[in-house]
Amino acid sequence: MSEVIATLKKDYIYNLMIKGKRQDGRGFKDFRDIKLETNVISKAEGSAKVTLGDTQVIVGVKLQTGTPFPDSQDEGVIITNLELNPIASPEFEPGPPREEAIEMARVVDRGIRESGAIDIKKLCITVGESVWIVFIDVHVLNDDGNVIDASCLAAIAALMTAIVPNEQQGIGTNVPLAMREIPVGVTIAKIGSKLMVDPSLDEEAVCETKLTVVSSSDGSVAGMQKMGSAPFTEAEVLEAIDMAREKAAELRELYLEELVKRE
């Protein structure tokens, strides 16, 4: 986000970075502490709350029946929305979503959709008539930087713990939402010529550009988005991709794989 930051602080962060240090003492490849809770909202079919440093994000997954898109008659529908709640930052205002919110929602959506995380064929109730629509709603509760990674993590965790409420529609018993893949998004921030993961709020204000890479468990890349005005070089992009894949594998192993077992 475009937080205002003192020039002095900006210089401080920048100079630290040159020395290979970060404001909070982390290494360039270290995430802040992550806490992941699932099933935090019982009314939702699936939910998760992620705390990343002081950033807090909550994701609720709701399933409703609806008609499929004409070009994919036997597939369920995924709709992702991201709310930059005014409660999360003095910068945020109520009203229609800002560009950043739309962009982040679409990046979260892209990772889930393109990696084939949800088996959408199994969400078909009657071909061409009725399918499950999966609403993934991301609520940002506190913005302390790197909302996008927290959102990706919370969204996939919420989906992995979601159930398909068949009973509610009278079409059989409730089953877990069929998942095929665990995409994890990792954002690499570029400050000067250095690349680092998980930028804090101040670092986000200093960095001019970020690259979010969503990767699948086989290490392939399912979605990417460059955000911010400064350019990347090709070598930096390739380096960032490798960095992101490595971190994604770590996060997947630490926080998400246990959710698979739970099913």
Added chain:
Amino acid sequence: MSDKPEKLITDDGLRLDGRHADEIRPMKIEIGVLSRADGSCYLEWGRNKILVGVFGPREVHPRRSQRADTAVIRYKYNMASFSVEDRARPGPSRRSIEISKVSREAFEPVIMAELFPKTAIDIFVEVLQADAGTRTAAINASSIALADAGIPMKGLVTSCAFGKVDGQIVLDLNKEEDNYGEADFPVAMTQDGEITLLQMDGNLTPDEIRKGFELIKKGCKEILEIQQAVLRKKFETPVEEPEAEASEEAEGSEAEVVETEPSLEYAPEAAAVEEIIEETEELSEETVEACALNEEAPECEKLEEIIKDAEAEIVEGESIEGAIEAESEEEVEKEAFEEEADFEAAFEASFEEVSEPEEIEEPELEETEEETEFEPEVEEFAEEKIQPEEETQPEEEAEIEEAASEETFESESEIESEAESRKEAPAEQTVEEPEEEKCKGPWKVVKDPSESGSRGENDE
């Protein structure tokens, strides 16, 4: 919506529209198509039809969005409701808002917004017909429209996408490939190859991404050439002036070539580029001589000075005499090669002495009477033929091809077209030659009707 074709790439490696994996769709660019906009561009790329208008720098509304230190760049990508198969709902969609944001960011590094504080630069993109790759097409068109509006930029932005189709990495997806392919990877880059837009969806391994980047660089290079050709055609058109200015400008352009590309130094291919610059300098000098040769006019004093400088290096009149007599290429060569040091001087001197129009020049004189500024160039090509350049030429071309940096394009096309005319074109044809060179390949550069005359065709 049509069903998925069985194969998107045929057995012989061609795509559904007959392209190779590394080929872009044909692109047509028209510049200055809107009279009310400060800059505008109409671009067709395959079946995409994009119209871009640029306004500004102008006052910002609402006022609170203005910035005290820089111009606000606003980019609005909009799809016409009739641009796609199923009618699109008019107005901004989430997709178009996202595209607007990333496209704006693609231009922020190149537009020198700090020169216009408290203003706005508005870029409005209308997608009239969409056929995959509209955001990349829109960026290419916006680049031209911004240049047309005279907005200072550090360079052009070019954009192109690669994707994966039937497991193969291909450049510039068309609609079918976009719909049924496995990945789409749009990129925008500056002339230095810095990536200003990067998005991706689908499924790619890092190796595939590396491979894709190579294709992207090739595609962007081709697009940049098209863009530059269009801009040159519009902005290098000479103002009709007395011949005195013309010759002065010929000198001025020599300096310009060097000055306007300072960033070349930083490119990894700086060495190659420098060579090209040197070459251009040499050429310009010859241009000047050519002018002197042709006109015998008093305003060519400057040129004569240069020639005199050169003459100072001559050891004796012997080689001059020889050169004067030498009417044919071969003879000049023989004479000139006798002594390396003497060669240049002899060569130049020969031109000076041969002030009476020769056979070679006669058609030029008539043809170029109106084209004051280009006269030198035309002559130059004629002269060039006499110069024994054959040995250096292939080397130079090879170097240029190796230089992958987009920076070199401008110089490259100059040199290439000159080389072209040197090698094969008789003097009479050189007027058309450079332009034809540009029009080769899968694209066609649309000629601005207002400038379709012969004027400005040979303005390399």
